[in-house]
Amino acid sequence: MDGQRAGQAELGRILIYGLGRSGRGVARFLAAEGLQADWVDARPGPEDAALVADLGFGPGDLAGVYSTVVAAPGVPIDHPDLLALAARGAEIIGEVALAARLRPQLPMIGITGTAGKGSTTVLVAHLLRACGLAALEGGNIDPPLLDVVDRAEVAVVELSSFQLERVPGLRLPVAVITNLGIDHLDRHRTETAYHAAKLNITAGQSADDVLIVPAGLQVHTQAQLHAFSPDALTLADGRTLLPLTDLPEGVHPANAAAALLAAEAMLLHLGRPVDADVLAAALRSAQPVSGRFETVARIGNVRFIEDSIATRTLAVEAALLRAAPPIAWLVGGRDKGADLAPLRAAAQGRVVRIIAFGEDGEKMARELGLPFELVEGEGGDEVLLNAARAGLSALRELGQDTGGTVLLAPIGTSFDLFKDYKARGESFKQAAQVLAASAAQLAEARA
Template sequence: MGVTGGRKVLLYGLGRSGRGVARFLAREGRRAEWHDAKPTDEDEALMRELSFPRGDVSGVYETVVAAPGVPIDHPDLLALMARGAEVIGEVALAARSRPDLPLVGITGTAGKGGTTVLIGHLLRAAGLNAREGGNIDPPLLDVVDEAEVAVVELSSFQLERVPGLRLPVAVITNLGVDHLDRHRTVGAYHAAKLNITAGQEAGDVLVLPVGLDVPTRATVRTFTPERITLTDGREVLPMAELPEGIHPANAAAAVLAAEALLARLGCPVDVETLAQGLRTARPVSGRFETVARIGDVRFIEDSIATRTLAVEAALTRAPTPIAWLVGGRDKGADLAPLREAARGRVARVVAFGEDGEQLARALGLPFDHLPFTPGMDGDGVMREAVDLGFAALEGRGTVLLAPIGTSFDLFRDYKARGESFARAARALAARETTGEVRA
């Protein structure tokens, strides 16, 4: 069932995704009401511009389009469902509204953003007008009318509300542990992730890492981070030729997904075109990105690395010795694999933020600690952390921001935290170059 102008629709939760839904419905000439417990000035201004009135959460609606940040078991959503509402998200709305638009969906505990961008890049190299959206900027509904193919990063939050979604091509990069503060159990988290393939049928393709067993009706194609190949085993590009910052596993998965979608659309699959696409790929900003260098020390920003798999990958890839910036708000990540990954690679931990000290102590590594006070200046804390990290290295290695904790203790979001790290690193590099000493 779609969302049409004659049905009563409630947007529950605004923010980036909700604003995208609102703009889309307005373009379609559809009406909606809205509710947000803490709307921003930007949210309210857009609702006034679109003439969308505030809704009544105690009312009756046929469709509720809920923002990803709202838990599926939120009391308001449960009450709305009890009164007959169907709760969906932005992705389900897009799929229902544009049923002829091919969607490639990507999820996973780590690597989904980089793989999403890489698939889009490869499809454009092959001549398709592919646009990325979803959990990655921009919202999916902002691109559905411009795209020939939409490549959609899907979080577990989004995948809680995709009833009936069928993807011709889906990718699961990996399954680890994350978001237990939201899903409560690993089983519930994995179940949400596996909704990416729940609607797939024979003839659809599911791309998985070797060794991951997932129940599905789709055709399974597996990848390893050791080789980048097509389904028939032909090598697309040697790993040594990948650009800096492109993760081998992401590249291997992206090639198989691009191949599957091209074949589905009846487009040629040319090895050299895909190889050239990989050679010209660039890492996603804010995902294991070198933002500054001082001699043989590089500063790598991976602020989004709050999941065990993502942090472990960063520790494994970063040149040693590593000064590891750890902190933020603890979200319950499994630290045991990180203690092993850090062994012999991390020279010093710099702990910052609300739970930085307890994370550092649990890691069992030598650390410096910056005391936390609510409301303190995040940029100032980050400058001190970067300075301490650089001082802990002896002229070579990596100052790595792979923080484990969420950003909400000191920053608006992970992007703001990453931008703060980049500014601090570049400022330090400038001071070192000019010989300036900061007071």
């Protein structure tokens, strides 16, 4: 409690810069602490405005002097307002640093990476709960971290590169880097800057802490390095916990391997027993996160897999390599400049046709250099229904019993046709289930 009070005193005059999901969490948390804050948001939504009014927080003064500015992840670190506030003495932090300062006694596991960080976060929390700990996930994944810190024995925190730009002083007893690729160059500008933000996850670690990384990744850290491989589910001493074939469908082996080492490290940090049988049973019962390489329908031997969140090269490549060939690959949305060279290689011999859709689908399909078909429609739902139907037709052209996968791993962002990747994924799921229901009715009529 003394550390908590000291953290409150150090905050001084507070400004919340940017509301939305993260900012609302910050506002609720500060109010519960009995702290006052001003706020700034260029376009506050009705929910944002209502919340800060109810809490008694007033509009901020960008020309004023603040001790602490808690900035939303979506606000660039070099935004002119933040630079001006920092020049007048403000420390710029985010919700994760705020949680660490005001709840210094709460053990946290931080998880970042270009792909797989959300699924790994959920899986670590699942493993720790199976071991009897009240572990809750939050951060970049719903809910905001500050909404769970007072209900958790352990917080498992998904950390984006945006969040990791503003975590001064953060020390994590256990941290995970799932992988390092290329993403968000529109924000970070260079691969080096993007990787530097990711590597902030270990900046505050010491020799008593643990950093978990993929085998072969070279990282400068003071922490103990534990490497994982997608080829085995092992504990830190090398003991194999269970065969990969025991993992449920949709749980990626690399994510499971990283999550297992993270759960083990936290149990040891807390002085808790590491029960291999409990951990093995928890892995067998794990469920994939909705919207991440999820089988949403089947028609005969054809699976429809929804991976709408796959807009990063690493994530799309992983989906292509995991999906059972032959693959009808749905590509589309708004091009974000992903590196397509690894995808061309992953698709060779596996993808029989690209189904292009949306604003830049045709452009990306042409760059991939594979046979493609362009589908259109009135609105996003009709476009994806037509795309799912075209994918099924492409596989059936190979033979009625060929099987295979209709895969939505779109590369492009969703904002051309949908409000977000979740809405796009739900649209594909509904389309696949409509086709499956029609196929079942047809089969019944023929029987």
